[in-house]
Amino acid sequence: MNSPDPLLDISNLSITFLSDGIKIPAVSGFSCRITQGTCTAIIGESGCGKSVVAHAILRLLPKNSLVEGEIIFKNLNIYRLNERTLQSIRGNEIGIMFQSPDRALNPIYRLYHQILGPLDIHKVVPVQESEAHIYKALRKAGFSDPEHSSRLYPCHCSGGMNQRAVTAIILSLEPDLVIADEPTKGLDRSRILDIQASLKEILHENRTLLLITHDIRLAHAIAHQIVVMYAGEIVEAGPVNAILSSPSHPYTRGLIQSLPENGFNPIPGCAPPLTSLPEGCRFADRCYQATKMCHKRPANLTHVNGRMIRCHRY
Template sequence: MNIPDSLENANRNNPEAKGMALIQIAGLKVVFSTRSEKIRAVDTVDLTINEGDTLGLIGESGCGKTVMGMAMMGLLPTNADISGIIRYAGKDLLTAPESMMQKMRGREIAMISQNSANTLNPVMKVGDQIAEPLLIHHLYSADEAKKEVIRLLGALGFEDPVQAAGRYPHEFSGGMRERVLIALALICNPRVIIADEPTSGLDAEVKIEILHLIKEKVTGNRTLFLITHDLGTASFLCTRLVVMYAGEIVETGPTKEVLSRPFHPYTKGLLASLPSAGLNTIPGTSPSPSSLPAGCRFSERCIAAMERCRKEHPPMKEVGDNRQVRCFLYD
C-alpha cells in the first residue's frame, strides 16, 4: 500500500467528519534496531484524529500504543526507524526539523505522561516546571507566568496553589503529582493533548477524581488522544475507540458500539477479561514484535481461527457506519 492509499484509509476511520481532520497518520511504521534483531513496534498504521475528537487507543502493554504517541511528539530514540506520514494541521511531523518540533511541543501538542515520578524534575519546584513552557515559547513574562501557574493550580483543585507552586514533586501524593502533569500539559493551551495511561498506579478513588478532572479541563475545546489498556478509562473519556494488537489496528468505531457489540475476537477477549465479565483472560501471549506471523497476528490465541487466518494477513474492512475490523470472519 502506498502513502496516498494509506491516507485514504485513514480518512475512512471517521467518515462523518471528513474535511475536519487535524491529525492524519498514514502507513506509519516504527522499527527499533538492536544488535541482534529488528523490533516492529508499529506496523503500517492508518488513523485520522479530527478536531475536537476524544479518541482512545486501547490494547495490551507492548502493542505499540505509547510508541505511536512518542512518534507524534517526535520523541523516539535514535535507534527508531520511522516511515510513513504523521500530518498535523497540514504539516508532516516526521520530516519536520527539530527546531519546528520544539516550537510545537507543549504549544500545539502536549503530553500527559504515565509516570509522574519519572517525568517531573525532583530538584525543581513544580511551579517553575509548569511555568517553563510559557517562558520557552515566549508567551508570558516571568511574573505573568507565575500568576498563570497559580491560577491553573487553583483551577485543578490545589487548595493553596501558591504553596503548591513552591513545593517539590516528592512532597505530593501520586494523585496530586498527576494534577501537576495535567497542569504541565494545559499551561500553553494546546490544541491536542496526548494522555498516556494518565491514571496508572492510582487507587480507585483518586483515579475517579483524575478522570473527572481530565473530562472537565482537557476535553471540550481540545482534541484528546488517550493511550490506555483500561477499557473503563477509555469508556469514560472517549467517544471513539481504536483497538491495537501486535503493532497494528484491529478494530475502530464509536465507543458505545465497540463495547456493546465488539467485532474482533481480540476486542471480545478484552471485554471478557473485565472483572464484571468474570475475569476470563485471553489464553496465550502476544507474538514477539521481532518475529510477527505472516497471517493474522491474533490467530494463535483465537478460538475462531481458521486455516486461512494462519496463512493470510487480513486487511481492515468496513463493517457498518464508522466501524472497521481486521478479521476474515467478516468477509
C-alpha cells in the first residue's frame, strides 16, 4: 500500500458528525494509498465507517460533518478545491456507484438517455459520436444487443441488468477512479456474479476501483489490497490474498470464520456505539485474546511483514 505514485492518497482522515451538541466520530485516522489500475476493498460490519470514507472522497458528506486530514487525488487536495473544480471532477474523473442500482436510475427515462445525460454534461465525446459511444459502453458492460437494450426502461430490466446499466454509465464517462459503494448489498448469488463481472470490466479498462463492501468473497475475487475497518478505524490492511488467507487481527479472523463456508461462526457481541467508545482497544470487549492492557490503552496501527495491524500483540 506504499506506492510512490498513488492516484488517491488519503492521509489521517477523521470525520466527526455533530448532532444536537453530540460529537459522533464516524472515522478515526484513516489512511490509504491507491494506485492506478488496481482495486482496493474496504470491508467491515455495517456502521464501521467505510461508506463515510467513500462519500468524503467526493465531498458528499452532510453539512454537520467535520473533516480533518487530507484526501489527495492526482496531487489535488479535494478539500481545498472550489465547487466549480470539484463539479468537473465528479463523474468525469471520479465516478461513484451508489447502493441499489434500481433506485440510482431514473424510472421515466430509457437507458440510452440515462447514459446520454452525463455524457452531455461532461462533454466526454462530440455530440455526433454519442450514440456509438453509448452502444460501446453498453456492450462493455455486458449487453449483447446494446441497440435494443438502450431502448429499455429500468422497470424492464432485472436487477443485474440495471447494475450493468449503472456500470455502462461509469464506463461511458471514462473516470480514472470508480467508487463502488456496497454494490451487492441484499442481492442473491447470481446477481452478485453479474456485478462482479461488471466490476472486473472496470479494471480491464485500466481504471482504478475502490470497493466498499461487506462481501468478503467479492473482495477476494477482484481486489488487490484490502482495508479492514472496525468502529471507525483501520484494524488491518495489506495485500488481499495474504490477509484473507492468514489474517493477523482477531477481528479479521472473526469476519472470515463467520462466512457460511467456514461454519458460520459469528463474532460474539456487537461493536461499541460511536458516541461511547471504550478507553482502550475498540474491539477488546469482543476479543478472546484481550488482556488488561487492551481494555486500558488504544492500540497503534503498526507495520508488520507488509501489512498494517492495530493490535497490542504486534
